[in-house]
Each structure stands twice: as C-alpha cells, then as structure tokens.
Amino acid sequence: MNCLRLLILLFVAALAGCASNSPDGNRYTAKTSYRAADTSRTVDLTHPPRDMWDRIRRGFAIPNLQSDLVDEWTAYYASHPESVYRMSERAGKYLYYIVDQLEDRGMPSELALLPFVESAYNPTAYSRAKASGLWQFIPSTGLHYNLKQDTWRDLRRDPVASTNAALDYLTYLYDFQGDWYLALASYNWGEGAVKRAIDRNAGQGLRTDYMALAMPDETRNYVPKLQAIKNIIANPGKYGLTLPEVDNEPYFTTVIEPPSLDLATAARLAEMPLDEFKALNASFNRPIFLAEHKPTLLLPTDRVDVFNANLKAYKDQLGDWTTYHAKKGESYATIAKKFGVSLEQLRALNGLSKKSTRSVAQTLVVPGKAPARGGIMLASLEVPSSSARAPAPIPGTATRAAGKRDVVVVRGRSSNVRTHTVRKGDTLFALAKRYNTSVDALRKLNNLPNNNLSRGKRLRIPGTQVHG
Secondary structure: OHHHHHHHHHHHHHHHHHHHHOOOOOOOOOOOEEEOOOOOOOOOOOOOOOOHHHHHHHOOOOOEEEOHHHHHHHHHHHOOHHHHHHHHHHHOOOHHHHHHHHHHHOOOHHHHHHHHHHHOOOOOOEOOOOOEOOOOEOHHHHHHOOOOEOOOEEHHHOHHHHHHHHHHHHHHHHHHHOOHHHHHHHHHHOHHHHHHHHHHHHHOOOOOOHHHOOOOHHHHHHHHHHHHHHHHHHOHHHHOOOOOOOOOOOOEEEEEOOOOEEHHHHHHHOOOOHHHHHHHOOOEOOOEEOHHHOOEEEEEOOOHHHHHHHHHHOOOOOOOEEEEEOOOOOEHHHHHHHOOOOHHHHHHHHOOOOOOOEOOOOEEEEEOOOOEOEOOOOOOOOOOOOOOOOOOOOOOOEEEEOOOOOEEEEOOOOOOEEEEEOOOOOOHHHHHHHOOOOHHHHHHHHOOOOOOOOOOOEEEEEOOOOOO
16 A cells, blocks of 8 residues: 555656646747757867867857757858858958957857857948947947947957957856846847846746747847857758868967058058958058057967068158147148148048038147158058159169158069968968969969869968068
8 A cells, every 4th residue: 555655646746747847838849949969069179179160169068049940040041151151251360369268268169159140250340229340239338348439449349359348248148147048138139128028927927038038039030040150160061061261270469559550551561451451450440540549450470570570671661640639610621731631631531521621629630740761651542643753663662652742652572472381271262362362373373283282282472562
C-alpha cells in the first residue's frame, strides 16, 4: 500500500511540473525557443583562431533564437550574397578592435555583429531618428556616454569612442534587464519602453521574455536579424556565401596629436585613398582638423610609418591653419580676401552654404602663417589656374600651383613601389581595389600570365604618388 501511495504522489508531482512549465496563455511552440545547438559547438582551443571570423565564432555565448522571423531574415541575407560580402568587407576594418574590447569585458562575441544590423558597418550611416555611426547612437544617448558632438567632430562616428560607449551601454542594459535579448531590445527601443512592456505582461499574468512582449515591428525584427547574421557567420558555406578574409590582427593604429591638416593632405601623406582615410576618421565634421584641438587619427597599421616619414619630409611645406572669430554681420568675402583664400574655399572649409554672405558671430577656420617654402595648403580644394604654365616637375619634388597662395602639389616618384606577400584568399581584383590600382597594372608589373596567385608570392604594388 505504501508503495502504491508513493507512486501516486510521484505521478501527481510530475503532472504539476508539466503544468508549471506550460502556463496558460503560452501561445508559443518549440519553434520559438532558445537553443544554441546550431551555432555553438566544441572549439579546439589548442590552436589560435585562423582569422577574425573564427575568433568571433569561438566567443558565441548568447543562446540561439529559433523563430519564423529568424528563418525569414536568414533566407533574406543568404539571397543577397553581394550585400553581405560588402558589409563584411567594411566590417574588416573594425572587427579586431571591437572583438578585443568584447573579450576584455567578458562579453559575447555576437555583439560584434550588431553593427551589421544597425548600420551595415557604415561609419557615416545616419537614420531618420538622427542616429549616427556604426552603433547608431541618437544625440542624447551619445552625449550621456561622452560622445561629444559639435561643429568640429561627432564622436558617434568615431570607431573607437563609439565602440567603447556602445559596450558600456550594452553592459548597463544587460545588468538592468538580466537577459541579452531584452538588453538588445532595449538598445533598439529604449530600456524604459521595454520595462513598461514587461510590466504590462506581468500585470496580466503573461510571459515576460522577449518573444512574448508586444513591441514595434523594428524591435520585433531586431534580434532575429542579429541571429540571422550569426547563422551566416557561423556557417557561410551552408548558405552558399563566402566571407572576405579578415586577419586576426589590428587593422588600424592611433596617431596622437598630429599637426593641423586638411583630410585630403593627411590621406596623401599616409599614401592611402581618401575614402579609406575617411572611413577610419569619419568623426571629423570639417575637411580639416586643428592641432589645438589635440585630435587623434586612425591609420592602417602599415601606413603609420609612411605617414610619419612623409610628415617629417614635408613639415616645412605644410600649410598652417588657425581659427578666426568673425563678428556678426562681417562679410565672408572680406574675410576670405583678408586671409588670401577664395570665397568658395572659405565656405567649403566651414560648411557654409552658397547663400550665406555674412557672418553670424562664429568661429571660422582660416589659413594661418604661410609655410616657409609654399605649402600643401588644402590641395583638395585648390584648383590651379588653367592659364598658368608651370615648368615640368622634377620627379620626387614638390612644385607650386598657381593661385592666391603658394600651394605645393606633391609629385610622387615613378619608382615608388611597394610589395605585398600573397596570403590565403587574396585575389588580383581585391588587391587592386585595396591598393587603388588595376588588375592589368598588377599583372604587367609582376609579369603574371594570368590572374592566378600562389600563396607566399611577393607582388610589386604601384605606389600612390607620394614619397617622403
């Protein structure tokens, strides 16, 4: 009899347990659950990561979300391989730094994929809600996390400052919500809105997890989008995609307190395309930065020595820049004439519209003292007179262009050639794009019979026409 009673009690307890795991109002099936089987796996930690993608996979720590929306977004991204490749290529500039910071803080590496969803890894992305940068901070939240925004810089677009701020914010949200999906929803919708949604469900005796909350469509799709990107990064071959090679090494290095320069000249001194320079230094609002503001530059690690060498070589030929406190009502044309620049240049330097003719009591960027031997003063905006007949330049020297101020135009040496050691995944097309040249130029310079490359081969790369 005792044995029979014990069996009955055990049976009743089992039924009670089943009931507690399936509360009334739970409309969600096993399809909408948290599982980690698909993208989390045993990793061989005896070997270092092969590349950044491998390193990211090793740090996956957020349980996977399974839902119809995840399936839909995974299929969507998989059906747009070119877009995924371009986003991943842009991400390659920033991933090492971001993953490094995540690991230092003990945070899941999936968070390094969040800018795919937020900005498509475009540092200049700007939304209708006035959110900006890789991590899409709105102005108020950016200021709360020390991302300064003024006429000179918007640190929401700075990869280093915005990443540190985003990870601080995500850490706070996780501590506040106690769940990564609720934290991510809060990042998109606001922690107050998510908290109110949770309280509403709790008051009605409903579930309070991410999948059970009533949310705007954007927030409802937010985590599924991140999970879809995670699915693809975890196993790109499964979806027929190829990811660009991203080495597990720093892409950029910080240059502290450079002299006053315009962005185009800084890029030329670093011997890199202007668009790549701006991708790392997107926080500058003006086409110039001033030494008095103690700025920092981000340069590719293999460009820092070149930048410093050219900076030293041309230090006496670089134009100086300063600020001028214009009085209210002062004519821009008069100010331009006073400092020896055209009205168009003054407007371009200070972001003034063509309709603006007089100052509103503001601080303007103007040329300072003239350089000792001419200068590389705003070469990006200076247009030499077509009627001026300059003598033929001597290779490796700087010559003056016509204009109100002496402007030095840097002439590169024709023999300026670098080398590149072919690595796994390199293609002539990718290398030509990276070094701002053409496939034909690479083939001719290296006597290549076709487009095939062998790993370890040293290729000669045409220079970028600046030599220190």
